[in-house]
Amino acid sequence: MDPDPATGGGGGGGAGGRGFERACRLPNTVHSEIAPALPLPTLPPSFGFGDLLDDEPLAEPDRPDMIMQAAEIARILAETDVSHLGFTEADSVDVDPSQCSWLWREVLKHNPNAFKCKKAPAPQLPLPQGPLEHPDYQNQEREKNFEPLAPNLNKARKEPVFPLDDINSRREHLPNELTPDSVASKKPKVRKKEIDNSASSSGLSIPNSQELIINFCDTVENFCGRAEIHDDADGGDWLSIPLNDVKALVNEITSIRSKNILHEVPVDTITRLLQVIDRQIQCSQGLSIDAKENPDAADAEPLVFSALESIHAALAIMTHHDMPKQLYQEELIERILDFSRHQITDCMAASNPTFRALYKPSENVPNDGDDDEEDMENGPISKKRRTASNPSLRKSSSNRVSASVYSAVQKLCLILGFLKDLLTTVRLSDSCILQLAKTCFTTFLVDNMQLLQLKAIGVICTVFSSYTQHKTYLIDETLHLLRKLQFSRNAVRTYHLADEEQRQIQMITALLVHLVQFGAVVPDSLKGTVDWSTIVDASVDASYPKKCYEAATETCVLFWTHVLQRVTAAKSQDMSEAKVIIDNLVQDLLTILNLPEFPAAATILEVLCVLVLQNAGLKSKDNSARCFAIDLLGGIASRLKRDSVISSREKLWILQELTDADCMGAGNQDNLQRDSVCPLCFCKQQLSVLQSYYQLQLKENGKRTGSARKNSVTPDEVPAVEIVQQILLSYFQEAGPQDDGNMFTRWFYLCMWYKDDPRSKEKITYYLARLKSKEILRDSSNGLIISRDWAKKICLTLGQNNSFSRGFDKILGLLLASLRENSPVIRAKALRAVSSIVEADPEVLGDERVQSAVEGRFCDSAISVREAALELVGRHIASHPDVGLKYIEKVAERIKDTGVSVRKRAIKIIRDLCASNPNTDTTHAFVEIISRVNDEESSVQDLVCKTFYELWFEEPTGSHKHLVADGSSVPMEIAKKTEQIVDMLRNMPNHQPLITVIKRNLTLDFLPQSTKAAGINSSILSSLRKRCELICKCLLERILQVEEGATSEMEVHALPYIVALQAFCIVDPTLCIPVTDPSQFVVTLQPYLKIQVDNKSAAQMLENIIFVIDAVLPLLRKPPQTVVVELEQDLKQMIVRHPFLTVVHACIKCLCALSKSAGRGPGLLENLVNFFYKHLSGTNSDSQLLGRSLFCLGLLLRYGYQLMLTSENQLDFPKIIDLLKRRYLLRNDFSLRVRALQTLGYILIAKPEFMLQKDILNLIEASLSSGVDHRLKIQGLQNLYEYLRDAESQLTAESTGKPPVQYTTNGGSEVPVAAGAGDTNICGGIIQLYWNSILERCLDINDHVRQSALKIVEVVLRQGLVHPITCVPHLIALEMDPVEGNSKLAHHLLMNMNEKYPSFFESRLGDGLQMSFRFFETTFSNHRMAAPMKSNPTAFVKPGISRIYRLIRANRNSRNKFVHSIVRKFESDGRSRCTISFLVYCAEVLASLPFTCPDEPLYLIYDINRVIHLRAGAIEANLKRWTSMDQHQHEVGVPSLSSDGHVVMHEPGGYSEHNLGDVSERMHNNPCSTSDVDVAKLQEDCHDAIALQLLLKLKRHLKLVYSLTDARCQAFSLKEPPKPGETLSKQNAPFNIGNNNIHLPTCLQDVASVYQDFKTLLREDTMDFGVYSATVQRKRPTPRSSSRVRRTAPATVTRVRGGGGGNNDDTDDEDWTGGARVLDFSSAQASNGGRITRQRVQA
Secondary structure: OOOOOOOOOOOOOHHHHHHHHHHHOHHHOOHHHHHHHOOOOOOOOOOOHHHHHHOOOOOOOOOHHHHHOHHHHHHHHHHOOOHHHOOOHHHOOOOOHHHOOHHHHHHHHHOOOOOOOOOOOOOOOOOOOOOOOHHHHHHHHHHHHHHHHOOOOOHHHHHHHOHHHHHHHHHHHHHHOOOHHHHHOOOHHHHHHHHHHHHHHHOOOHHHHHHHHHHHHHHHHHHHHHHHHHHHHOOOOOOOOOHHHHHHHHHHHHHHHHOOOHHHOOHHHHHHHHHHHHHHHHHHOOOOOOOOOOOOHHHHHHHHHHHHHHHHHHHHHHOOOOOOHHHOOHHHHHHHHHHHHHHHHHHHHHHOHHHHHHHOOOOOOOOOHHHHHHHHHHOHHHHHHHOOOOOOOOHHHHHHHHHHHHHHHHHHHHHHHHHHHHHHHOOOOHHHHHHHHHHHHHHHHOOOOHHHHHHHHHHHHHHHHHOHHHHHHHHHHHHHHHHHOOOOOOOOOOEEOOOOOOOEEOHHHHHHHHHHHHHOOOOHHHOOOOOHHHHHHOOOOOOHHHHHHHHHHHHHHHHHHHHHHHHOOOOHHHHHHHHHHHHHHHHHHHHHOOOOOOOHHHHHHHHHHHHHOOOOOOOOOOHHHHHHHHHHHHHHHHHHHHHHHHHHHOOOHHHHHHOOOOOOOOOOHHHOOHHHOOHHHHHHHHHHHHHHHHHHHHHHHHHHHOOOOOOOOOOOOOOHHHHHHHHHHHHHHHHOOOOHHHHHHHHHHHHHHHHHOOOHHHHHHHHHHHHOHHHHHOOOOHHHOOOHHHHHHHHHHHHOOOHHHHOHHHHHHHHHHHOOOOOHHHHHHHHHHHHHHHHHOHHHHHOHHHHHHHHHHHOOOOHHHHHHHHHHHHOOOOOOHHHHHHHHHHHHHHHHOOOHHHHHHHHHHHHHHHHHOOOOOOHHHHHHHHOOOOOOOHHHHHHHHHHHHHHHHOOOOOOOOOEOOOOOOOEHHHHHHHHHHHHHHHOOOOOHHHHHHHHHHHHOOOOOHHHHHHOOOHHHHHHHHHHHHHHHHHHHHHHHHHHHOOOOOOOOOOHHHHHHHHHHHHHOHHHHOOOOOOOHHHHHHHHHHHOOOOOHHHHHHHHHHHHHHHHHHHHOOOOOHHHHHHHHHHHHHHHHHOOOHHHHHHHHHHHHHHHHHOOOOOHHHHHHHHHHHHHHHOOOOOHHHHHHHHHHHHHHHHHHHHHHOOOOOOOOHHHHHHHHHHHHOOOOOHHHHHHHHHHHHHHHHHOHHHHHOHHHHHHHHHHOOOOOOHHHHHHHHHHHHHHHHHHHHHHHHHHHOOOOOOOOOOOOOOOOOOOOOOOOOOHHHHHHHHHHHHHHHHOOOOHHHHHHHHHHHHHHHHHOOOOHHHHHHHHHHHOOOOOHHHHHHHHHHHHHHHHHOHHHHHHOHHHHHHHHHHHHHHHHHHOOOOHHHHHOOHHHHHHHHHHHHHHHOOOHHHHHHHHHHHHHHHOOOOOOOOOHHHHHHHHHHHHOOOOOOOHHHHHHHHHHHHHHHHHHHHHHHHHHHHHHHHHHHHHHOOOOOOOOOOOOOOOOOOOOOOOHHHHHHHHHOOOOOOOHHHHHHHHHHHHHHHHHHHHHHHHHHHHHHOOOOHHHHHHOOOOOOOOOOOOOOOOOOOOOOOOOOOOOOOOHHHHHHHHHHHHHHHHHOOOOHHHHHHHHHOOOOOOOHHHOOOOOOOOOOOOOOOOOOOOOOOHHHHHOOOOOOOOOOOHHHHHHOOOOOOOOOOO
């Protein structure tokens, strides 16, 4: 406002002028600065009161902006001295607070004494009045108090102090710092100083502004005059005005614009200037500063820059406010846009050769019509652009042009900024808008023009928000730009994020985010300067913010829909490019997620997730698209979870960091300091003021409309989340650039919050006011600016409440659902996605849904998925043991997995869990781990041993000197490990695995070969041994403690400790011989032999104790004699009386060792032998006592024989054996016969040479014959097995120099002994005598007999006692054993044999197949098996055959030899023929082979074709001859009899078939049969025909299952090597051969049936069955009969094969139409509805 000349402007200078100038700047000045410049009047108290009565009423005191100043008013009143006004306490008036204004009450809250009078201070002596002395300060205070009391004192004082102008001036000031004006003005501070000087020199601003306008008009006249002179001189071409003149003009325009008086310049002057500028631009059109485009670039450079400066001038004029509408000429704007577009393109081409090659036309190619038309308009100067360029440009010229291009780009950036302002200043035409937008999009095609691209983003976004009709076009251009950009995995990211070090995103991502944010258009009424009345009067619909957010969402939907369509494109290249594009975009969006400036990032990602969760992603039919969707969702969900975790960690960060101790409203009047205000309190008061004013407005509206409205919200009830939101909005209003982008960001936030607020429609005005709270409340909260880190934390916290973050559970649920997909690839992808989420927060594994889904993948059909699921749990099991404990049981189950990698990962997981949490109860897991110590994979065995080494036997790094108790030498850490071992043993069936672990750990043989080669440190071995000794000592202590604390004598609590001690003693008895007291263990354990408990547990404990004593005694130099004597008596008593024979066995063995080591002599043993012999020779008939005597006698002779040899009384073994043969081996009591045979076995172990005697040989052979009871067989085999083990242990002891340690085993396998260990004694000769009987028992009907025989075969092969080739067929047969243990052991032996002797193995495969058939026939009919296996015999043999085939599959020659040996069974050699049932078995075997590459079934078909080619023709001719003979018999009237019931292959009970001899006999007795010669020939021909039928059916089956066409089968050649990496697709179709008769004929009539079947199969063989594979591949509904498609096979001649002849008078063949012969592919196919018909074959 202009000041009144009568009051303030009369004087030309002096103090008045300076004071007025300072007063004009009052709103931007602290009041303490202006007080010294103002006069200090002495006025009466009532001065001006009358004027106030007549003047306008004061402004409403309850305005929100006034309420915000309540604290400031209270502080000023507290510091104000009003004593000069003469007020006394008598003048005070009591006021009712309810009748006062809201402002009055707010002031009293901060200062209760604000309106009370104060006593005048005591008078003081006058002091010198310097500028900094107290009187000046008093003047200052008086002036401050004077201003509010007399607002109408004069007009010059009234206008500037109003807050409205304060806001206007600040609003003008702040944007100007970032507008093109400020960019053009080089020194804004100097200009401000000049303005101040001019103001202070001239006093008032009116003469100055008029003078400036006049001077500016003169400058423009001079500029236009020079241009018109050139115009008059030459009416043709326009000459360019010098660049300096144009720059001077631009500076003048910028100066006059900055003073905000450009709109006061006369319109004629501006119009004339714009016309001159227009001509100047025309003069330069078509010119280029690109040296490669224009050879005269150096000459064109001044013209181009002059035109750019002219555009700058024109846009600076047109973008100023309040300019006349006639200035905006469309032609001028179009010319500016066109010239700018050409210059941008030229600069981009000069900067980037790639852009030139792709988007700039070459010089030899003519331009299109539009360009030619433009060139015609541009005049003759533009033709210079097309002249031939000089190929040899000088280097200096090139450098100069490069600098020029850089300068031009800087000027173009400024021009784009003005064009952005022009878009909102005037409404441009659609053509201009589209041209401008296209130019801006072009800038993104070059990477090194970041500033230009930033300006282009601003222009595009302004178009997007202001010209909504072009939104779709802009999105399409953005998508088109995406396709043009060169994308790679490492995309170029040049958009730098504010205050984020080394974090950038792509420009295209920045454009997308800004477009979405500008899609929520701010209401026009809020774009300018607003106050509360503006908000109230704004006609904004209550649903408008929600519609704005929906519009932004629609933009996202449109964008992502088009982008995702490319993912499902047919071309793989387009699909891969689209995936890279989306990956880069998502990576950028995740980078800016929860950054304050980009609220739209969450919305864009949310829309992407919604689309990906639908048909565009997880529900797509394309597996690759679904996999990509899972990858995207996994990355997004993991980021959401990570943000959630970070936010939850800082749950109270607002109260911890943002709240000061003395916050506003919490302190008293002494603490009312501006700098002490916290953002929480300040923003809370802001919202309270807005809410209260909003409630007042509602009340007024209610009074006006007559409707009563309840006030439910009070200023004190501001929600905490809104306060935090307001802090963020205040951050933008204070810290951010005050441009349109800032305002649209704030508006986007408000729209998001408005959408989620259920009561938002009731508070639309309140939300609108929050957008411009600073302007409405007129506060200056610069001291309240929070840091950017706090702003990011606020965004992160608020982001947890938006719909995007709330969608995490849905994304997780769908990812978990994808874990159940059929495709293993999708399941693996989903598992990796879940893994990324778990990586962000391992606590997710504790979720019941996640746990159920992950545990379900533990049992996945794909090994890779199972391993990935275990890896998911294993990565976090150490850091989160509580989570790991939930999975440990399921992980332990995977230790038995079929996949090696899965087993190893499960073991490692449990090891890590135990290492990280030693107190975890992992007994069950230990049991599962130790069960794999005999795993078929050596690496798993090593891992098991290494695991227990690290858990139990490795020396810990920390201190473990704490002992268990006083007097014990066992550390506490050792005691804990010992308890773990014992707990594990309690849950194990036997201790054999523990023995293996201890044995391998003591030698560290599980270490890698490289470590072994380098040598194992002896200190490690000694430390390991010491730990084992401490464990044994701890076990001994625990035995004493447990038995002493036992409550009942019948309970045996120490058993597991004794079992563990026995395990260590078996491995190394010296562990139980301490150096300090070697006999400690014997002395401690001996008293336990007196235990009187007779139960199984006590017996086992006694047996184990005796074993330990037996192992330790021989190693003691001088055992205590008292202990020896007592021990001898205890053992003798138990031998005679103990009811458990296992204890008796241990006692006899220990007694023999004791007699030998203690030097007691054989006396006691001889007495016992005589005692039992007399008992057996007597007349006692008690079978139980006789059996006990037999058992004890045998053991005494076995273990005491060597000691008794030293006695004078020699044993009479023949006499004892004769007693056994006469009285016991021939008894009817079977138990005594078995016991006598066992005693004989013990004697033969002591005297093995007896087994070479004929009578003993016959006796053993009889016990192994097939007709005897299975118990005798088992005992006979057990005798041989124990003999072999005894011999093996003796040889091992001799080779190592250690005494043999005998012990009974309960299962498991031992460490093998080198082959040939038994060649040095008579063991080999003995076994060879009984070898055939042993092999026969390997195929016995009884399972236990087979198991016993197979154990002997294992030991024999290990010792190398026989040739391994002899047992190959039997082992092959045992591969089909229904007992899993037998089949596994047989396969293990075959695998070792194939590694050592592959030729032996392969040469006996055919014999093994035949033997497996015999074993199959006997076992299938006698074995108890499940009903499904009974109905499908192939399932009985398929696993074993598959295992055998896998052994040889790697070698092509070996597998071909195996297949050929089976096919040869179908060829008769004229001397012998296989039975039909065996051929059926062979066909089933061939059909069940697990082929993996096409070479395998192709070779089988090749071999089948060879047989058919050689034999089919002759067999067909012979069968036809037999058929003609049958017709001749019908003609002569020979009667015929129908054959008996036929045998079908799949009858329950096995493959039964008559031998040829039986059939021959039947036919010989048949009255309708021919001669004997004809019968034999007839049988042979029919047998050969049935064999070929089976081969033909097998061939058809192979072609169907493996989709093999005739062309592919014919192209197969043995000379060509198989192609590597070629896969084989297999369909699920069973091999069915029960459709035809497979029995031999009994009369001539049956030959016709065989002949007809044979011909049918030969015809069908001409069909290409590979084409039907599709019907087997998938289920289809039953087709309608009318639409059935019939295929006709090609005409082929199958009559003459292999030289066989045929005649043409076979009318049956010609007229055959298929009849009832329907191809039966499978029963499953029929049930599925598929149907295949065979058309008649045209011969």
